[in-house]
Amino acid sequence: MHYEANFDGLVGPTHNYAGLSFGNIASGSNANAVANPRAAALQGLDKMLALQQMGLVQGVLPPQSRPDLDTLRQLGFSGQPGQILDAAYRQAPELLLACYSASSMWSANAATVSPSADSADGKIHFTPANLINKLHRAIEPVQTQRTLQAVFSDPDHFVHHQPLPSHPTLGDEGAANHTRLCRQYGEAGLQLFVYGRSECRKDELEPVHFPARHTLEASQAVARLHQLAPERTLFLQQNPAVIDQGVFHNDVIAVGNRELLLCHQQAFFEQANALDRIHQAFGEGLTVLEVPTEAVSIDSAVQSYLFNTQLLTLPDGRHVLVAPTECQDNTEVNTYLRELTGSTGPIAEVIYLDVKQSMQNGGGPACLRLRVVLSERERAAVNPECLIDPAKHQQLTQWVQRYYRDQLSLDDLRDPALLDESQSALDQLTQLLSLGSIYPFQR
Numbered sequence: 001m002h003y004e005a006n007f008d009g010l011v012g013p014t015h016n017y018a019g020l021s022f023g024n025i026a027s028g029s030n031a032n033a034v035a036n037p038r039a040a041a042l043q044g045l046d047k048m049l050a051l052q053q054m055g056l057v058q059g060v061l062p063p064q065s066r067p068d069l070d071t072l073r074q075l076g077f078s079g080q081p082g083q084i085l086d087a088a089y090r091q092a093p094e095l096l097l098a099c100y101s102a103s104s105m106w107s108a109n110a111a112t113v114s115p116s117a118d119s120a121d122g123k124i125h126f127t128p129a130n131l132i133n134k135l136h137r138a139i140e141p142v143q144t145q146r147t148l149q150a151v152f153s154d155p156d157h158f159v160h161h162q163p164l165p166s167h168p169t170l171g172d173e174g175a176a177n178h179t180r181l182c183r184q185y186g187e188a189g190l191q192l193f194v195y196g197r198s199e200c201r202k203d204e205l206e207p208v209h210f211p212a213r214h215t216l217e218a219s220q221a222v223a224r225l226h227q228l229a230p231e232r233t234l235f236l237q238q239n240p241a242v243i244d245q246g247v248f249h250n251d252v253i254a255v256g257n258r259e260l261l262l263c264h265q266q267a268f269f270e271q272a273n274a275l276d277r278i279h280q281a282f283g284e285g286l287t288v289l290e291v292p293t294e295a296v297s298i299d300s301a302v303q304s305y306l307f308n309t310q311l312l313t314l315p316d317g318r319h320v321l322v323a324p325t326e327c328q329d330n331t332e333v334n335t336y337l338r339e340l341t342g343s344t345g346p347i348a349e350v351i352y353l354d355v356k357q358s359m360q361n362g363g364g365p366a367c368l369r370l371r372v373v374l375s376e377r378e379r380a381a382v383n384p385e386c387l388i389d390p391a392k393h394q395q396l397t398q399w400v401q402r403y404y405r406d407q408l409s410l411d412d413l414r415d416p417a418l419l420d421e422s423q424s425a426l427d428q429l430t431q432l433l434s435l436g437s438i439y440p441f442q443r
């Protein structure tokens with residue numbers, strides 16, 4: 001028996017709206033809004049419990065420690081923590097904001113993961129994403145690697161690679177641009193790597209307004225590291241025109257699982273050709289649900305995050321979509337989803353969940369999770385304290401209620417008490433999740 005486990009990033013105590021992600025429309029339009037870290041973390045935990053209750057394997061990944069004092073020191077701020085925060089707030093507020101972001105919650109960007117059925121050595125491979133396109137995200141990979149090693153520590157099953165070198169040629173956004181299709185989770189699958197631009201293929205079109213964060217060269221390197229078979233690996237270019245409309249990752253415009261791919265008509269560059277290649281490489285039995293622009297505009301897709309849903313296969317074999325409530329609020333999307341589930345199509349049901357605090361920064365249900373396909377033995381090798389059941393959910397809920405604020409504005413970020421609260425919270429969390437001393441402040 002094999003499972004697709006979802007490991008969600010737990011929202012950290014400094015969740016805020018800083019407008020840091022150019023090209024991500026929600027992040028820009030909610031800049032300076034007052035955040036509610038407590039509600040954000042509880043929404044995330046409730047999503048994790050909901051999936052566990054559906055009979056799925058659900059894990060949790062701890063947040064990164066913020067503010068990132070080490071980075072601020074590296075940037076020339078010195079003294080006691082309070083002095084560092086104060087000086088950064090006055091001299092370089094944009095750096096302080098970057099060092100305060102709780103962006104590790106979007107664990108789809110933490111790494112690319114290939115299951116053992118696809119890798120030549122029969123092990124699960126992890127490559128943390130370098131996330132070089134945004135400063136607040138480029139400071140994540142070192143900790144990401146430490147965290148993943150603490151959760152998936154057994155070298156008999158898990159291989160951890162270094163993040164790719166930090167250079168624009170190798171921009172890597174992790175699993176947000178990676179989809180695996182297969183017949184059964186335990187069988188060899190087809191891995192789709194979707195890139196926004198290529199350094200060496202100069203003739204390919206690129207977006208003109210917003211950045212293409214992920215490169216072909218990064219995807220090719222990850223596929224090599226993960227020892228994937230070339231005939232079961234495809235590199236597809238994202239449609240640059242939709243990147244310019246706010247589709248900053250492929251998981252904002254397409255989602256796949258098992259033998260199903262749900263994508264917008266404008267998801268890929270030269271889409272007919274891209275879909276042909278996918279069909280050819282997969283062989284018989286693949287269903288592609290292509291959503292036409294006249295049913296759902298790109299605007300509606302970006303606002304509602306229709307494609308940032310989690311497409312899940314339940315233990316009874318039914319496929320369901322876990323969607324953000326924003327999909328109910330958008331008329332086009334609501335109509336499309338009602339027709340989809342009202343027919344005899346492959347998706348049986350849509351389950352709506354509230355992840356508004358994350359959505360307002362451009363992170364839907366699928367952004368919040370990193371998928372790891374596990375066999376029974378591999379699952380037994382995962383740090384058991386990082387798997388969610390009702391008792392763990394309750395423990396973590398109480399922990400959030402104890403440590404998290406229910407309001408955070410950008411002005412609060414100079415408050416050294418927030419740093420103390422965050423470190424106390426994370427220190428306690430490493431005990432709840434049996435992670436050891438993974439944070440720099442614990443060393």
Ligand SMILES: N=C(N)NCCC[C@H](NC(=O)CCC(=O)O)C(=O)O
Pocket residue numbers: 016017018019020021024027028101103106108109134137176249251252361362363364366367368
């Ligand atoms: N699509 C996936 N898989 N992930 C979504 C990531 C959202 C994240 N938002 C932010 O980083 C906003 C932070 C701020 O503005 O405060 C980003 O743009 O990298």
